[in-house]
Amino acid sequence: MNATVFAPWVDPDEKPLIRFQNVTKRFGDFTAIDDLSLDIFEKEFFALLGPSGCGKTTMMRMLAGFESPSAGRIELAGQNIAPVPPNKRAVNMMFQSYALFPHLSVWDNIAFGLRRDNLPKHDIQDRVEEMLKLTRLEKFARRKPHQISGGQRQRVALARSLAKAPKLLLLDEPLGALDKKLRQDTQFELMDIQETTGTTFVIVTHDQEEAMTVASRIAVMDEGKLMQVATPDEIYEAPATVYIADFIGDVNIIEGRARATGENQYQIDWAEGQQPLIASSTRSFSNDQTCHLAIRPEKVAISSERPENAANVLQGTVHDIAYLGNLSTYHVKLPNGHMIKAQTANTRRIARRSFTWEDTVWLSWTATAGVLLES
Structure with missing residues (x-):
């Protein structure tokens, strides 16, 4: 799905598939969701991301019908879903544990929901075969769940969830039980399946990398509130x-104090005896306002010679090195004790590192490399 083409959230005429309107959910004195409003559109792969206890699973359980909002309204395709019982909603949920029936074959696990709906035999047959093909499980159809791998069980659970062609599929930490390599492979499979079926997926995860990989948009949550909803x-x-x-x-x-030096240009006084930092920002800061400059390690250049003409230049010593195969991250200690991380891509096989522990190095970055944020 081309991200430049698929962006229904920027079209004011698009109607959302899911709409949370001022939804609050309380459990006794505890507020799990606090006056939350959110629109999710058809065919989105939407991620709810946040630490444990932030309210993301509560939101999913309200969509599934396992919980009701204490206040506010949740709509699916324009209809208030509060009075609709879970089994009557066009919503399916895939659990972290997969919840497969151990005594049933893969084929029968996928067919289970269709049989409950009393569909004609040939329709069930066609739909199960279609799901097996979609999830590349044809040759495992007669096996029981314990006879297949964790990644395959995950695909069976997905096939079963999609068999009834729900408008919306909810995925609760679906890849949590898989090892890192398999999880990465499965993320791309999920994206392909979501694109093929056109089903709206809402995934709950605490794994930032996972959300960044699979989602068209991410809602970052903390303590029952939305902190930001945007593309990865x-x-x-x-x-x-x-x-x-x-x-x-x-x-x-x-952290430092901002001082305007021109249009969208700021000087940041941040440490005794250190040169001010220079940053561009479209957000406006008053003079002497506390601010935070957030800068990603890959945007910080590291060199043994002082760079010419860089907007920001700092000198320090290499305190630690993390070698991650494709990347090296250098933890550089400044004279005032502040630690800055700089990252370099390891594009060639290295016989010898350019920098090693205790080396004196120069760090530099441009005025637009960081983001200036309020405290």
């Missing part, structure tokens, strides 16, 4: 708050 690249490159910058990916956050 917007959330990474233009986080709305320090919390989001820190939550998504790796980041350096430098």
